[in-house]
Amino acid sequence: MIQMFHVYKTYPNNHIALVNLSLKVDRGAFAYIIGPNGAGKTTVLKLILCVERLTKGQIFVDGTNITRMRKSSIPYLRRRIGGIFQDFKLLNHSTVFENIALAAEVVEARKRKVKKKVWDALGLVGLHNKSDLYPYQLSGGEQKRVAIARAMVNNPLILLADEPTDNLDPEVAVEIMNLLGTINVHGTTVVVATNNPRVLHENQGNVFVLGKLEDRQRFNGSG
C-alpha cells in the first residue's frame, strides 16, 4: 500500500529530516513509525500526504508514484488518505458535525449523502450525541475522536495518525488505539507515528523505528 525507496528530505532551511529511508506497509496492515521527537516521523506522514515534497527517492501509494505527482492530482490522492493530526486541526467556530462534514463535502455535493456519511463516521467514534457541540466544549479524547471521524468520513484506504495518544489520559489513549485497531480490522491500512513506545504493547503491527540523525541510526525497514 505504501512503499518508500531511499527517501531523503531536507527542508529549505537546510534542516535534514530524513536520510535514505525505505519502508513498506502492506495493504490492510497496522504499522507504527516510532522514534523520538525530531526523528522525522511527522515528515514521513507529510510526504505520504504530499504536504511536503521529498528531496530524493521514490514513494508509491496504492501503486501510484507520488514523487512527481502533478499539483492538480494531489487533492485526489488526499481523498484516499485520512489524516489525524497532532494538533487535531479542528475548526473551533464549527460544530462537530460541520467539522466532519467539511471533509465529506469536498467529495460529495449531495446534502443527504453528506449527512449520512457524517452520521456513519460519528457512529464509528461514538459521538452521535455530541454532533451539535463545538470542539472547545469537548475533552481532548473526544476531540481526537472527532479528528478520527473526519479522517474516516470518506472511507479512505489509508489512515495516518500523528501522535494519536499525545496528551491523553492513559485510559483514553487505550480507547483511541482500540478505535484505530477496529478501523484497521475493517480493512483500512493504519499508520501511527508516535514517540510513545507503550502504545506498541497494546497492539500488534509492523514497526519502523526512526532514530535521531545525529545518532546515524536511520532505520531502513520493511513491513
Next chain:
Amino acid sequence: MFFRRFFYFFGKVVNGTRQRAFINFLNIGTIAISLLVLSTFLIIFFNMNRLLDSWKDEFRATVYLDDNISLKGMARVKKRIADSPEVETVKYISKIEAIHILRETLQADDSAFEGLEINPLPSSFELRFKREYFGFKKIESFVTKIKGFNEISDIEYDREWVKGFSTFLNYFGVGSLMLGIGLFLAAVFIISSTIRLSVFGRGDELEIMRLVGATNFFIRAPFFIEGLIQGLFGALLSIGLLYAVYHVSISTIGNSISLYLRGPSLSFLPLDFVLGIVFGGILIGVSGSMVSLERFLRI
C-alpha cells in the same frame, strides 16, 4: 451537478457571512469608504470638466474681413475657415449686425451713432472652436494660418486668457490623473489589505480543506463569491453615500456655486462612471480575495 455545487458554495458564503458578520461588515465598509473617496474625486473631476468645457464653449475669436471683399471671396474664406479641423462653427456678422451688437453692448441709443455717415465697423466671422482643439498653441497656429489670407484684415481674441486657461488645463489634467491614480492605488491597497487580513484569519480552515483533499477550485469558489458580494455591496454603498452627499450639496450650495462660476449646474456621475465604480469594486473585491488566497494553495 454544477448548480448543486454553486448552491453549496453560495450556502457556504451565506453561513460564513453569518459566522464572521463583523469581519464581513468591516470589509464592505472599507470597500465603501475607499470607493467613496475615489468617487468623490471623480464627481469633482467630472463637474470641473463640465465647467471647463462650458468655458471652452464660450470662447470666441472674431475674424474681421477686408471692406473690399467680394461675396465670392467671403464665401471662399468662410469655406476655408469652416473646413479647418479646429473650428466648430462659423457665424457671419454683417456690418449692420455689428453696429447693432455694439449698440446693445454699449446700451446706447440711436443718437450716439447719428453723426456717422458710414458704418465704420467691418463685417466678420465669429468662430467657435472644437473642445479637443482648444489650447494656446493650437489656436496660435490656427490664427497664424488664417492671417495669411488676403481677404482678412485682422483676428481678435483674448490671447492672454487663452494662454492662462490652457496652462491651467494642462496642470489640471496632469494633477487629476496623478491624484486619480494615487487614490485608486490607495483604495486597492486598503481594500486588498483588509481582505488579506480576513483571509489570513481563516488560514486554519484553508489548511484543513487542503489536507482533506479539496481542489483549488473548491477552495477558491466561495472566496470568489464572497469577494464579489463584498465588492458589489461596498461599491453600491459608496454610490449611495455619494448620492446622499451630492443631494445635500445640491440643495444647499449647488446653485450658488454654479452661479458664481458661471457654469452648468452640478451634476451627479454619469451612468458609465457609476458602472465603472461598481465593476471596480467587484474587481478589487474578487482580486483581493484571490491574491490573498494564493499563498494557501501552494501545495
